Amino acid sequence: MSFNKFNSMKNIHKLSIAPMMDCTDKHFRMIMRKISSKALLYTEMIVAQSLIHTNKKENFLNFNNEEHPISIQFGGDNPKILSEAAQMAEDWGYDEINFNVGCPSPRVCSGNFGASLMKDPKKVAKCIESLKNSCSLPITIKHRIGVDDDDSFINLNNFVRHIANAGADRFTVHARKAILSGLSPKQNRTVPPLNYDVVKKLKNLNRELLIEINGGFTSIEESLKALNDFDGVMVGRSAYKHPLRWSEIDQKVYGIKKEPKSASKIIFSLIPYIEEHIASGGKSWDICKHLINLVEGIPKAKIWRNQISLKSIKKELDIEYLSKLTSKLEELGH
Numbered sequence: 001m002s003f004n005k006f007n008s009m010k011n012i013h014k015l016s017i018a019p020m021m022d023c024t025d026k027h028f029r030m031i032m033r034k035i036s037s038k039a040l041l042y043t044e045m046i047v048a049q050s051l052i053h054t055n056k057k058e059n060f061l062n063f064n065n066e067e068h069p070i071s072i073q074f075g076g077d078n079p080k081i082l083s084e085a086a087q088m089a090e091d092w093g094y095d096e097i098n099f100n101v102g103c104p105s106p107r108v109c110s111g112n113f114g115a116s117l118m119k120d121p122k123k124v125a126k127c128i129e130s131l132k133n134s135c136s137l138p139i140t141i142k143h144r145i146g147v148d149d150d151d152s153f154i155n156l157n158n159f160v161r162h163i164a165n166a167g168a169d170r171f172t173v174h175a176r177k178a179i180l181s182g183l184s185p186k187q188n189r190t191v192p193p194l195n196y197d198v199v200k201k202l203k204n205l206n207r208e209l210l211i212e213i214n215g216g217f218t219s220i221e222e223s224l225k226a227l228n229d230f231d232g233v234m235v236g237r238s239a240y241k242h243p244l245r246w247s248e249i250d251q252k253v254y255g256i257k258k259e260p261k262s263a264s265k266i267i268f269s270l271i272p273y274i275e276e277h278i279a280s281g282g283k284s285w286d287i288c289k290h291l292i293n294l295v296e297g298i299p300k301a302k303i304w305r306n307q308i309s310l311k312s313i314k315k316e317l318d319i320e321y322l323s324k325l326t327s328k329l330e331e332l333g334h
């Protein structure tokens with residue numbers, strides 16, 4: 001079987017915001033979409049089996065129309081269940097499906113999916129084939145450069161070639177190996193050393209494949225440099241913790257001529273969304289826990305964040321108060 005190519009994706013998703021558990025919910029994605037109209041957004045990882053067996057599928061699948069382009073990430077190891085999940089994702093309107101073979105969480109790995117699956121490329125290939133044959137969406141995969149002692153370049157390259165033959169349209173490679181015994185998921189994001197050269201070698205040996213790099217990127221400038229070697233860059237914690245550092249994605253990565261938005265403009269533009277969420281029974285903290293990360297690097301930024309946080313957690317935040325505090329940001333040019 002020949003390698004699958006999906007080169008039409010190449011110029012669309014030069015930069016993406018990584019799937020992050022407890023972070024990339026639909027509210028955070030709305031904030032990022034205000035920052036960039038082009039970056040590809042990901043859901044949190046959704047366990048396919050949980051989706052299939054729940055009676056409240058909308059809790060897993062709902063997203064806002066403004067979030068496009070958006071990719072849904074699935075975790076699992078059962079091709080039949082993944083097939084059903086893929087059909088749901090397509091029916092729900094997602095733009096692509098990503099398969100998680102990189103999560104080092106003990107809870108995930110104990111279910112024989114996530115990073116542990118890298119040790120079984122045949123099973124991963126069956127999962128990719130099932131996803132591919134069940135819908136017309138692009139099927140992508142996110143994985144590490146290795147797992148535990150199974151971290152040779154030969155094994156990585158064989159894994160990628162095997163999965164390419166199964167039909168994967170794009171590979172997102174976290175440039176660290178996963179250590180499943182002895183390190184927590186948080187430690188797995190920082191302790192195993194980054195090795196961009198391994199991913200670069202992988203790309204050079206597989207020029208026909210779309211290979212995106214992930215891990216440790218903290219600025220647009222770093223990302224632009226990486227785009228000289230890779231088809232895309234995936235950004236994670238830096239975008240979540242410091243979203244305004246990425247306010248010029250559209251301008252610098254995609255060449256769109258427009259003014260980057262300030263924190264105050266982003267918050268003001270989200271007020272109707274926040275009002276609607278509260279009116280439908282949601283909590284302001286659902287959104288504000290992400291929103292507060294927009295405000296940093298100015299006098300009394302911590303005080304501003306604390307005021308919003310305290311009011312939200314106590315369910316005392318109203319739109320008038322939020323607008324008042326946001327106006328103070330605007331006066332500071334932030």
